[in-house]
Amino acid sequence: MSSREFYSNLKNQSLVEPRESEKFYPSKVQALIKENLEYALQEFELTADNMNNKTKEINRLVKEAVRNGLNMPRYKLVVQTVLGSIEGQGLTIASKCLWDINCDNYSSYTLTTEKLYCTTIVFGCYNE
Numbered sequence: 851m852s853s854r855e856f857y858s859n860l861k862n863q864s865l866v867e868p869r870e871s872e873k874f875y876p877s878k879v880q881a882l883i884k885e886n887l888e889y890a891l892q893e894f895e896l897t898a899d900n901m902n903n904k905t906k907e908i909n910r911l912v913k914e915a916v917r918n919g920l921n922m923p924r925y926k927l928v929v930q931t932v933l934g935s936i937e938g939q940g941l942t943i944a945s946k947c948l949w950d951i952n953c954d955n956y957s958s959y960t961l962t963t964e965k966l967y968c969t970t971i972v973f974g975c976y977n978e
Contacts, residue, residue, distance in 0.1 A: 866978060867953050872921050874974035879957035882915045883970050887961040896935050896966045905931045912970055928973040935966050943969055950976065 868874075890908050909929040916927055932943055947954075953976035960969040 874955040876957035879972050880959050882919055883912055883959040886911045886915050905933050924977050925974045926977050931970045933968045
């Protein structure tokens with residue numbers, strides 16, 4: 851490797867913020883969450899035995915879709931899914947994060963059917 855290539859490589863690694871084309875845009879991420887939730891939960895029957903596996907599957911699908919579908923190579927992605935049955939109760943999901951408001955962001959989507967609800971949240975933290 852020549853010294854020019856070496857310094858060029860170093861320059862690319864020292865980015866303090868993402869390029870405009872590599873930013874975490876919540877609307878784009880939300881569209882991917884929605885698409886994957888609708889796919890994963892079509893004709894799904896909720897039971898206590900299959901909830902754990904289904905949430906893991908949803909997390910994997912969403913994370914892969916965001917990672918492969920959007921150009922965000924330096925983002926650490928964390929996916930959280932809450933899945934449950936609807937029986938007249940209310941639910942509020944909250945989170946608290948310490949991050950850089952210029953680079954880091956999140957997106958969420960809730961899919962509700964007659965029998966179940968599923969909320970998936972994707973957190974994107976820029977990794978310098």
